[in-house]
Amino acid sequence: MHAEVTxxxxxxxxxxxxxxxxxxxxxxxVVLSGDLxxxxxxxxxxxGAGLGVRGPITSPTFVIARVHPSLSGGPALVxxxxxxxxxxxxxxxxxLDASLETSVTVVEWGGGLVEGLxxxxxxxxxxLALPAPGxxxxxxxxxxxxxxxxxxxxxxxxxxxxxxxxxxGHGARWEGVxxxxxxxxxxxxxxxxSGSAAGSGDAR
Ligand SMILES: Nc1ncnc2c1ncn2[C@@H]1O[C@H](COP(=O)(O)OP(=O)(O)OP(=O)(O)O)[C@@H](O)[C@H]1O
Ligand SMILES: [Mg+2]
Numbered sequence: 001m002h003a004e005v006t007x008x009x010x011x012x013x014x015x016x017x018x019x020x021x022x023x024x025x026x027x028x029x030v031v032l033s034g035d036l037x038x039x040x041x042x043x044x045x046x047x048g049a050g051l052g053v054r055g056p057i058t059s060p061t062f063v064i065a066r067v068h069p070s071l072s073g074g075p076a077l078v079x080x081x082x083x084x085x086x087x088x089x090x091x092x093x094x095x096l097d098a099s100l101e102t103s104v105t106v107v108e109w110g111g112g113l114v115e116g117l118x119x120x121x122x123x124x125x126x127x128l129a130l131p132a133p134g135x136x137x138x139x140x141x142x143x144x145x146x147x148x149x150x151x152x153x154x155x156x157x158x159x160x161x162x163x164x165x166x167x168x169g170h171g172a173r174w175e176g177v178x179x180x181x182x183x184x185x186x187x188x189x190x191x192x193x194s195g196s197a198a199g200s201g202d203a204r
Pocket of ligand 2: 040041042059108
């Protein structure tokens with residue numbers, strides 16, 4: 001898998017995770033990179049919803065790795081955050097390899113640390129999309145702006161900052177595997193996919 005996707009808003013990141021979940025199998029290792037607040041956990045939330053695992057999926061604080069069991073007989077999701085880890089030796093302490101074969105393992109900030117866990121992996125990097133170099137200065141063309149001098153930064157809200165997501169599969173596992181098309185993902189939160197209680201993060 002090699003793909004580059006523009007993700008306009010947080011809801012689209014959830015939908016991308018859902019699409020990705022459709023091709024994830026037990027034994028898969030997904031390594032997420034991107035700056036603070038890039039949207040890594042949001043993507044994992046979409047993956048979790050797509051896999052139909054028990055939530056909620058949150059940013060780990062004290063717990064560095066968390067197991068989300070499946071609600072539908074599929075693989076569990078192991079969600080780890082390696083931000084505070086300094087070396088592959090510390091990764092070893094998490095025992096991710098014990099659950100790797102039977103689970104889908106997704107590691108935020110895992111680049112350079114977790115590659116040794118599995119022969120194959122999917123690297124996902126998330127970056128702020130560059131603002132489109134639109135014609136003109138990017139103001140509000142024809143907009144009935146109250147006046148000049150008012151703020152120009154009332155554009156998209158905090159949930160709507162485009163990201164560029166690059167997916168790169170490494171190893172035989174990912175050869176010939178593509179990202180399912182957008183239409184294949186139900187609207188996040190609609191819980192219609194499996195008819196199960198997964199999805200909206202209110203499972204407990
Ligand atoms: N296009 C977008 N994709 C994803 N998130 C977006 C987007 N636009 C805005 N956001 C917002 O950005 C934030 C992303 O937070 P998130 O916790 O997913 O990032 P993170 O990469 O996991 O951060 P950290 O490095 O702290 O773990 C959320 O508040 C989300 O609503
Ligand atoms: Mg995070």
